[in-house]
Amino acid sequence: MLKKLLWKFGPLFALVAILVFFAVAEKYWGQGQFLSTRNFRVMMNSAALIAVPAFGMTIIIISGGIDLSAGTALTLCGTVLAVMLKNAPTAAPDTFFGDDALAFTLWMFFALVLMTLTGAGCGLINGTIISATKVVPFIVTLGTMTIYLGVGQILSNESTVYAPKENVPEWLNLCYTGRIAENYLIPPINLFGQEIAFKIPSSVIITVILAGMAGILMRQTVFGRNVFAIGSSESTARLCGINAPLTLMAVYTLSGVFVAIGGLLYYADVKNGNPSDGQGKELEIIAAVVLGGGSLSGGRGSIIGTMVGALIITAIRSGCGLLSIPNTYTYIIIGCIIIIAVVVDQLRHGSPEWFFQMISRKTKTS
Amino acid sequence: MQGICKRFGPTIALDQVSLNVNAGEVLALIGENGAGKSTLLKVLSGAHRADRGQISIGGKPYQPRGPLDARGAGVAMIYQELNLAPDLSVEDNILLGQAGTGKGLLFRKQQRQKIEEALEAVGLGSLSPTAIVGQQSIATQQLVEVARALISNAKIILFDEPTSSLPQKDVAQLFEIIDRLKKNNIGIVYISHFLEEVRTVADGYSVLRDGRSVGSGRMENVSDSEIISLMVGRDVSELYPNIPHDLGDVRLKIKSMRGQHSPHPIDLSIRAGEIFGIAGLVGSGRTELVRTLFGLDHLSGGQIELDGTRIKGSVKARMRAGLGMLSEDRKREGLAQELPIIENTTMGSLKRYLKFTLLDLDKRDNSAIELMKEVEVKAHSGYQNVAELSGGNQQKVAIARILHQNAKVLIMDEPTKGIDVGTKAEIYRMMGKLAAQGKTILFISSYLPELLSVCDRIGVMARGRLREIREAADWTEDSIMSVATSSDR
Numbered sequence: 001m002l003k004k005l006l007w008k009f010g011p012l013f014a015l016v017a018i019l020v021f022f023a024v025a026e027k028y029w030g031q032g033q034f035l036s037t038r039n040f041r042v043m044m045n046s047a048a049l050i051a052v053p054a055f056g057m058t059i060i061i062i063s064g065g066i067d068l069s070a071g072t073a074l075t076l077c078g079t080v081l082a083v084m085l086k087n088a089p090t091a092a093p094d095t096f097f098g099d100d101a102l103a104f105t106l107w108m109f110f111a112l113v114l115m116t117l118t119g120a121g122c123g124l125i126n127g128t129i130i131s132a133t134k135v136v137p138f139i140v141t142l143g144t145m146t147i148y149l150g151v152g153q154i155l156s157n158e159s160t161v162y163a164p165k166e167n168v169p170e171w172l173n174l175c176y177t178g179r180i181a182e183n184y185l186i187p188p189i190n191l192f193g194q195e196i197a198f199k200i201p202s203s204v205i206i207t208v209i210l211a212g213m214a215g216i217l218m219r220q221t222v223f224g225r226n227v228f229a230i231g232s233s234e235s236t237a238r239l240c241g242i243n244a245p246l247t248l249m250a251v252y253t254l255s256g257v258f259v260a261i262g263g264l265l266y267y268a269d270v271k272n273g274n275p276s277d278g279q280g281k282e283l284e285i286i287a288a289v290v291l292g293g294g295s296l297s298g299g300r301g302s303i304i305g306t307m308v309g310a311l312i313i314t315a316i317r318s319g320c321g322l323l324s325i326p327n328t329y330t331y332i333i334i335g336c337i338i339i340i341a342v343v344v345d346q347l348r349h350g351s352p353e354w355f356f357q358m359i360s361r362k363t364k365t366s
Numbered sequence: 367m368q369g370i371c372k373r374f375g376p377t378i379a380l381d382q383v384s385l386n387v388n389a390g391e392v393l394a395l396i397g398e399n400g401a402g403k404s405t406l407l408k409v410l411s412g413a414h415r416a417d418r419g420q421i422s423i424g425g426k427p428y429q430p431r432g433p434l435d436a437r438g439a440g441v442a443m444i445y446q447e448l449n450l451a452p453d454l455s456v457e458d459n460i461l462l463g464q465a466g467t468g469k470g471l472l473f474r475k476q477q478r479q480k481i482e483e484a485l486e487a488v489g490l491g492s493l494s495p496t497a498i499v500g501q502q503s504i505a506t507q508q509l510v511e512v513a514r515a516l517i518s519n520a521k522i523i524l525f526d527e528p529t530s531s532l533p534q535k536d537v538a539q540l541f542e543i544i545d546r547l548k549k550n551n552i553g554i555v556y557i558s559h560f561l562e563e564v565r566t567v568a569d570g571y572s573v574l575r576d577g578r579s580v581g582s583g584r585m586e587n588v589s590d591s592e593i594i595s596l597m598v599g600r601d602v603s604e605l606y607p608n609i610p611h612d613l614g615d616v617r618l619k620i621k622s623m624r625g626q627h628s629p630h631p632i633d634l635s636i637r638a639g640e641i642f643g644i645a646g647l648v649g650s651g652r653t654e655l656v657r658t659l660f661g662l663d664h665l666s667g668g669q670i671e672l673d674g675t676r677i678k679g680s681v682k683a684r685m686r687a688g689l690g691m692l693s694e695d696r697k698r699e700g701l702a703q704e705l706p707i708i709e710n711t712t713m714g715s716l717k718r719y720l721k722f723t724l725l726d727l728d729k730r731d732n733s734a735i736e737l738m739k740e741v742e743v744k745a746h747s748g749y750q751n752v753a754e755l756s757g758g759n760q761q762k763v764a765i766a767r768i769l770h771q772n773a774k775v776l777i778m779d780e781p782t783k784g785i786d787v788g789t790k791a792e793i794y795r796m797m798g799k800l801a802a803q804g805k806t807i808l809f810i811s812s813y814l815p816e817l818l819s820v821c822d823r824i825g826v827m828a829r830g831r832l833r834e835i836r837e838a839a840d841w842t843e844d845s846i847m848s849v850a851t852s853s854d855r
Contacts, residue, residue, distance in 0.1 A: 216724065219727075220724045220725045220727060221723070221724060221725060222716045222717060222720070222725065225709070225713075225716055225725070226714075226716075228705065228709070229702055229705070229709070229713050229714070232702035232703070232704050232705045233698065233699070233701070233702035233703065233704075233705075235695075235698060235699040236693075236698075236699055236700065236701055236702045236710075236713070237702070237713065237714070238662065238681065238699075239662070239681070239691065239693055239699055239700070239714075240681075240685075240713040240714025240715070240767070241680070241681040241682035241684075241685045241714045241715075242682075242713070242714050243680065243682065299702070299704050299705065300704070
């Protein structure tokens with residue numbers, strides 16, 4: 001029973017193990033900051049940057065696909081937002097409404113719609129090509145990855161787009177608290193003369209809400225169950241009357257929306273739009289899904305798992321940072337963890353038989 | 367083999383199984399699906415390890431640590447699904463994993479003669495060793511595997527249902543080769559569901575049931591019905607239960623329906639409460655006929671009417687109209703192997719569980735479990751993955767799904783393929799019951815005795831055409847075969 005529990009919550013146990021390890025190691029060799037609330041806030045913040053687009057990736061991976069273009073599509077969305085902010089008709093007012101605020105509010109609304117459509121459009125293009133041509137998603141999105149990078153660079157004139165500070169509305173800054181840990185989406189509440197501050201980073205709130213929505217979508221809607229069916233066996237899904245091409249197009253488009261929201265967080269974090277920032281981000285996103293128990297052969301994956309996966313990556317990065325381990329080594333460590341996670345996951349779902357056989361074969365040759 | 371035991375978690379797959387194979391003898395290993403035959407063979411071939419018990423070969427104790435080890439000791443296994451690298455040449459496949467292929471280097475020339483001898487021995491003297499395996503027929507590939515076994519000086523060769531994917535004429539050839547191997551003093555273990563086949567090829571038999579040996583002896587001293595009752599543990603006097611069902615009005619009407627290549631225009635009308643059989647050789651267009659009917663293959667012309675209304679469009683539209691289909695390829699198409707039973711049963715028809723845009727999962731699970739009980743799926747729970755079930759139970763899940771879809775016309779393509787006798791009888795009974803409820807059943811099968819016993823009418827297909835339809839009573843196996851093999855236009 002205990003073993004079953006251990007298997008089921010594998011990623012969570014891995015996260016706890018990693019947290020404990022760094023907490024102890026950092027206590028001895030660092031400055032004991034790993035366990036501080038501040039560091040936790042920073043970690044959760046940066047995990048959100050990975051987790052939000054990774055929710056979309058989870059759905060794609062459950063459907064049996066993959067999206068290599070998620071990284072560049074994400075920065076493309078961020079760049080669209082940056083360009084829009086740069087060209088805003090007026091500076092950002094303090095309120096949403098009012099005579100002079102209305103123009104900006106409308107412009108901002110338009111910017112957000114455009115950003116979302118950019119993400120959804122990127123996904124729709126992926127999904128349409130995959131459904132129509134039956135070319136494997138890996139190749140299709142390998143192509144669109146470069147295309148989206150190119151489009152972004154045309155848009156940004158091959159440089160980084162900075163919007164003037166006064167053009168950025170306050171709420172957008174608040175979306176991602178980042179290093180300024182004092183700003184939160186939920187204002188402090190005055191209770192019996194005492195001010196109670198909910199010091200939950202806004203990015204965390206956004207992530208949790210999105211996770212809840214994605215989780216319910218995958219678990220309790222016809223669409224979600226159909227995605228599992230397609231990922232598990234497309235021909236069986238077809239036999240059951242599920243429209244696989246249409247569902248896949250919806251999967252990629254939906255993932256594009258998550259990517260767009262990821263782009264918003266990205267902008268709120270770095271306060272500029274640089275299309276080439278996105279290169280390599282897709283691998284981080286995929287890694288979060290895989291660490292969370294997603295199977296690249298489809299039919300398996302979970303939103304909660306992906307959230308844990310994103311936390312694992314950021315915990316390692318933060319721990320290594322505090323221990324002053326150079327970045328280069330951090331990459332190696334994260335790479336090893338990913339491979340170990342997949343091997344453990346295979347053990348968990350395949351018969352453990354092969355593992356014992358592997359060991360016995362080794363003892364024989366040695 | 368003496369007292370072999372093997373457990374997988376709480377399930378005891380093998381319990382005190384003993385087996386004796388003499389040199390130059392063919393032993394038939396018989397048992398229902400899930401009786402432990404394949405596990406036993408896997409223990410023998412080193413893929414699994416026995417928890418208890420001893421195995422000896424030629425008096426020497428034998429405890430394989432892995433497939434390579436087993437091969438070294440002279441045990442070779444020919445799996446149901448062939449174990450060849452399709453893109454490699456015949457000789458490379460034969461040399462794969464062989465001892466003495468040099469220290470990391472291949473000396474093809476030295477091996478050439480041995481390979482040609484081995485190919486000769488399995489009747490493939492004319493096959494070039496450099497031919498690509500994937501381009502050969504299944505029968506030839508199988509023989510290449512046998513040749514691979516020979517070259518490793520196998521003393522015992524294990525065949526796991528070798529004929530399940532072979533056409534009739536290749537079966538005869540395989541039996542000839544097995545006879546030849548026998549004469550070379552090789553011991554053979556032969557697993558099969560087909561009793562007729564076992565009777566032609568085997569000298570001795572051993573029956574497994576629920577992981578135990580329940581009987582063994584010489585083939586000539588036992589009758590088919592004795593073997594069947596050993597396998598099932600009870601008398602299957604009623605393999606083909608006769609459930610009375612009345613024919614109603616015409617339900618399905620097919621008017622000159624054509625597919626892209628096959629079938630050629632077909633006219634057919636089937637009534638409610640009728641079991642209509644379709645016979646024909648593999649490639650005669652049987653499967654294409656039903657796939658076109660169900661909308662999985664492109665319809666090039668003609669009309670389909672169900673209860674007087676024309677049906678067309680997507681699979682989904684046809685399902686809604688009342689068609690349901692069981693795929694012949696249970697593993698790949700019929701079921702999503704890595705999903706639970708419940709998920710497989712309700713797949714594609716979840717709309718009825720919607721409650722304010724969300725699914726009522728409890729309601730879904732309950733009705734799926736209800737259906738599981740109805741078709742008597744044996745499983746720990748509805749949340750078990752389909753892959754863990756035996757073939758017969760998997761097929762029942764697939765049937766449960768068509769029932770869940772409330773289909774009026776059930777298209778069943780080879781529903782008893784690779785299924786044990788006991789479950790076959792259950793499926794026939796289910797078909798009879800469904801017909802009695804007024805459902806129409808389209809029953810496609812290559813196994814003529816079941817068609818003749820279960821169906822009301824049978825149509826025979828050849829070369830994409832529906833040649834002849836008669837009452838089942840007016841057909842015999844011979845007359846069906848002669849129509850199925852006819853070439854006249």
